[in-house]
Amino acid sequence: MKPEEDQRHDKQTVPKGTCQTMCPAHELRARERQKRLHRFEILQGTENERCPRGDPLHAVKEYSRPAAGKDATNPADLRPTPVLLKTVCYLINDVAASPDLHPWTEVYSFVFDRLRAVKQDMIIQRVSGPDCVSILERAVRFLVYASFRLCGEPLGLYDPSINDTHLQENLSWLLDCYAVGTESYPNQEEFQALGLLYxxxxxxxxxxxxxxPERLRSGPTIRLALSINRAFRERNPVRLLRLAHKLNFLQYCALHRHLVTCRRDLLLVYSHGYSSRNCCFSLDNLALLLFLDKSLTAQLCRSHGVEVTKDNHVVFSKSAFTEPEQGKTQCKLYHSTVVEKQRDLDVGSIIDGSA
Structure with a gap:
């Protein structure tokens, strides 16, 4: 078979979805019978019935692993690209961003699973182009935001390793779409920078x-991310944290997992550079350098064996510096200043990209 014929054959064999709802009708009926509807999908007023009914407007296809003998390419079970995009917008705007649905660990679990099902439909149908990019951009923002919001939650409710795996996969696919596409993608600089910061x-x-390309690489967002990356590689935590002040909230969410190490390095450097009983460093100034408030700065210092006096001075000593006990420098303990960046921003605008 010639290459041209191969391509025509491939196009003919790629299944095209015909399902026009967020959840195929037969799956909705099956999950009703099996009592496997999520509470976010149950038709209002039937919650207390022996078999609660599913709401066709709120039910979303769940992820299922490919199984032997199961046909995953049935067009009636696959949602075409416009329906997939509509589904993702619903998951972000009506579920993840809802002020009425809680706890957010459960919201995350539901959205995470349904996004996996969206991705599965996309892979089977070999979705590409602008709609594919729009879906992946929202998925990446959701996973980056979740990595910050759920940081420190018990493993039974949130697994950062699993979230990281899916974030990296979606990000890699998105960057590939940018590379091979001929369209102009207005959010490309944002996501190139997010990938580097993460x-x-x-x-x-x-x-x-x-x-x-030079025109993209020289954009202000990417230049800032490159400067932060250079400071990180040069082990210059003071410069890194100073630059981090310029990041927006979602960019900081991408960066935040590196900050425990960065702040530890800063205290280590200062413990050597200012190691003297006669040299006192202002706690206020250190708080500014660490991008923390005074109480958290004092707490971080003490967890590393750095003395804080009653008159709010820090006494550094290279011999006194210690690695903290496990759990004492949990990233979540030092989130408060970042949360300030989220003020006046709702979850929907953060993930939808309109913030």
């Missing part, structure tokens, strides 16, 4: 940025 210190991530 993977700070990665040679592969930095190399990818350096291979971008």
């Amino acid at each position: 993977n700070l210190g990665s040679s592969r991530a930095a190399q990818h940025i350096m291979e971008l």
Whole structure:
């Protein structure tokens, strides 16, 4: 078979979805019978019935692993691209951003699973182009935001490793879409920078940025991310934290997992550079450097063996510096200043990209 014939054959064999609802009708009926509807999908007023009914307007296809003998390519079970985009917008705007649905760990679990099902439909149908990019951008923002909001939650409610795996997969797919597409994607600079901030210190991530076209690479968002990455690689925590002040909220969500190490490095550097009983460092100034309030700065110092006096001075000593006990520098304990960046921003606008 010739290459041209191969391509025509491939196009003919790629299934095209015909399901026009967020959840195929037969799946909704099956999950009703099996009592496997999520409470977010139950038709209002039937919650207390022996078999609660599903709401066709709120039910969303759940993720299921490919099984032997199961046909995953049935067009009636696959949602075409416009329906997939509509589904993702519903998951973000009506579920993830809802002020009435809680706890957010359950919201996350539901949205995470349904986004996996969306991705599965996309892969089977080999979705590409602008709609594919729109879906992936929202998925990446959701996973980046969740990595910050649910940081420190018990593993039974949120697994950061699983979230990281899916974030990296979606981000990689998105960046590939940018690379092969001929369209102009207005959010590309945002996501190129997010990828670098999330993977700070990665040679592969930095190399990818350096291979971008000059007009894109020289954008202010990417230039800032490159400066932060350089400070990280040079072990310059003071410069890194100073630059981090310029980040918006979602960018800080991407960066935040690196800050425990960064702040520890700053205290270590200062414990050597200002190691003297006669040299006192202002707690206020240190708080500004660490991008923390005074009480959290004092708490962080003491967890590393750094003395804080009653008159709010810090006494550094290279011999006194210690690595903290496990759990004492949990990232979540130092989120308060970042939350300030979220003021006046709702979850929907953060993930939808309108913030």
